Amino acid sequence: MMSVQLVILCILSSSLAKPLLFDQPRWFWSWRDTSEEKGEYYEGDMILSSKQITDLRKRTGLVNTQYRWPNNTVPYQLSSEFTQSEADFIRTSLNRVEEVSCLKFISRNSFHNDFISVTRENSGCFSKVGFQGGVQQLNFAPHKLGEGCFRNGTIIHEFLHALGFFHMQSAADRDDYVTIVWDNISLDHRKNFKKYNDTVITHFGVDYDYDSVMHYPRNAFSINDKDTIIPRDPDAEIGQRVRISSGDIERLNKMYECDCGK
Ligand SMILES: [Zn+2]
Numbered sequence: 001m002m003s004v005q006l007v008i009l010c011i012l013s014s015s016l017a018k019p020l021l022f023d024q025p026r027w028f029w030s031w032r033d034t035s036e037e038k039g040e041y042y043e044g045d046m047i048l049s050s051k052q053i054t055d056l057r058k059r060t061g062l063v064n065t066q067y068r069w070p071n072n073t074v075p076y077q078l079s080s081e082f083t084q085s086e087a088d089f090i091r092t093s094l095n096r097v098e099e100v101s102c103l104k105f106i107s108r109n110s111f112h113n114d115f116i117s118v119t120r121e122n123s124g125c126f127s128k129v130g131f132q133g134g135v136q137q138l139n140f141a142p143h144k145l146g147e148g149c150f151r152n153g154t155i156i157h158e159f160l161h162a163l164g165f166f167h168m169q170s171a172a173d174r175d176d177y178v179t180i181v182w183d184n185i186s187l188d189h190r191k192n193f194k195k196y197n198d199t200v201i202t203h204f205g206v207d208y209d210y211d212s213v214m215h216y217p218r219n220a221f222s223i224n225d226k227d228t229i230i231p232r233d234p235d236a237e238i239g240q241r242v243r244i245s246s247g248d249i250e251r252l253n254k255m256y257e258c259d260c261g262k
Contacts, residue, residue, distance in 0.1 A: 033147070033148055033151070033154075033241070035124050035125050035141065035143070035148040035149050035154065036124065036125055036126075036154065036157070037124070037220060037221055041126050043166075043167055043170070043191075043192040043194075044124075044126075044192055044220075044221070045124065045125055045126040045127065045158065045161070046126065046127065046128070046129050046161055046166070046167075047126060047127065047128045047129070047137070048128075048129055049128070049132060066131070067129070067130025067131050067132075067164045068130065068131055068163075068164055068255065068256060069103075069131045069163065069256075070114075070131070072102050072103050072104060072256050072258070073103075073104045073106060074103065074104065074105045074106070074115075074116060074159075074162070074163070075105075075106050075107070075108040075109075075112040075114070075115035075116070076094075076105055076106075076107070076108060076115055076116040076117075076118055076138075077107070077108040077115055077116070077117055077118065078090065078118045079117070079118060079119050079120050081119075081120040082118075082120050085145060086120075086140075086142070086145070086150065089145050089150055089152075089155070090118065090140070090155055092152070093152045093155035093156050093159070094155075094159065096152070096156065096243070096244060097156060097159065097244065097252075100244065100249045100252075100253075101249065101252050101253050101256065101258050102253070102256060102258035102259065103163065103252070103256060103258075105159075113134065114131070114132075114133050114134060114135075115135060115136075116136055116137075116138050116162055117135050117136065117137050117138070118138050118139070118140065119137055119138070119139045119140075120139070120140060120141070120142055121139050121141065122141050122142065123139060123141060124139070124141050124149070125139060125140050125141060125148070125149035125154055125157075125158050126138070126139050126158065127139075127158040127159070127161040127162045128161070128162060129161050129162070129164065129165075129166065130162070130163070130164035131164070136162070138158055138159070138161075138162055139158075140154075140155065140158070151241045151242070152241075152242065152243060153213045153240060153241030153242045153243055153244075154241045156213050156243075156244050156248075157213050157214060157241065160213065160214055160244075160248065160252070163252065163255070163256075164255060165214055165251070165252075165255075166196070166214070167214050167215065167216060168208070168209060168210075168212040168214045168215035168216075169193065169195070169215060169216055169229060170194065170195055170196050171195065171196070171203060171208060172195060172196060172197055173203075173208060174195050174208065175195070176208070176232070177208045177210070177231065177232055177233070178229050178230060178231050178232060178238070179229070179230045179232065180193050180228065180229060181226070181227055181228050181229070181230060184219075184222050184223060184224055184226045184227065184228045185221055185222070185223065185228050186221070186223045189221040192220075192221055193221075193228070193229075203251060204250075204251050204254035204255055205254065206247050206250045206251050206254070207247065209245055209247030209248065209251075210231055210233065210236040210237065210238050211237075211240060211245040211246070211247060212245050212247055212248050213240065213241060213242075213243065213244055213245055213248055214248065215238045215239055215240075216228075216229055216238070216239060217229075217238060217239025218230065218231075218238060218239060220239070
């Protein structure tokens with residue numbers, strides 16, 4: 001059953017051609033957190049299967065529906081190492097995704113063979129991308145609530161990877177919206193700024209979204225603390241990890257074909 005809130009959000013998000021205005025002070029985005037850059041994974045925090053890497057070469061990939069969770073339902077199991085307040089914090093972020101979409105996150109039981117195992121290892125925050133089948137790891141390293149991996153936006157960011165999303169600036173049309181400053185990125189990390197043909201990843205018809213919780217911050221993977229990504233719109237801010245954006249909501253609902261009453 002679809003909530004009234006979902007209908008309203010669907011309508012709101014589809015009627016917004018531009019990203020939402022920001023209601024947080026500027027300093028918020030200048031603060032840099034590198035928790036998502038810690039792992040030596042694909043683009044920092046994504047673990048791709050060998051098939052996904054092959055698919056990327058073949059230019060298919062996450063447009064492919066095999067990476068979507070069946071029945072829009074994601075069973076997950078939290079490690080017993082999480083404190084109660086950490087577990088509650090994660091659940092609050094998942095509740096937010098449920099409120100604005102038709103996705104459901106349920107506690108894994110013994111009948112679920114395919115599920116996300118949420119771990120608390122000291123190795124940054126990272127996730128596999130899309131439904132993999134079997135047990136797939138998603139990690140939040142311990143941090144104070146509200147910091148590092150334990151920001152609502154970062155928790156949603158990692159779960160959006162698990163639902164099948166890449167980073168915003170990987171989009172085929174990103175050069176129309178941002179400039180990548182290659183000189184400020186180490187050779188090792190330049191692969192993290194690759195863009196993909198839209199047969200691989202898609203916006204699902206939604207405009208490029210500076211406000212996306214999946215967008216890297218201005219100085220992601222910087223070797224000198226100078227900007228590595230500069231928005232072409234001088235008023236745009238990127239890299240927020242506060243909340244799921246209206247564009248994120250719209251893309252998620254389109255990917256999972258949530259019924260927006262249309
Ligand atoms: Zn990421």
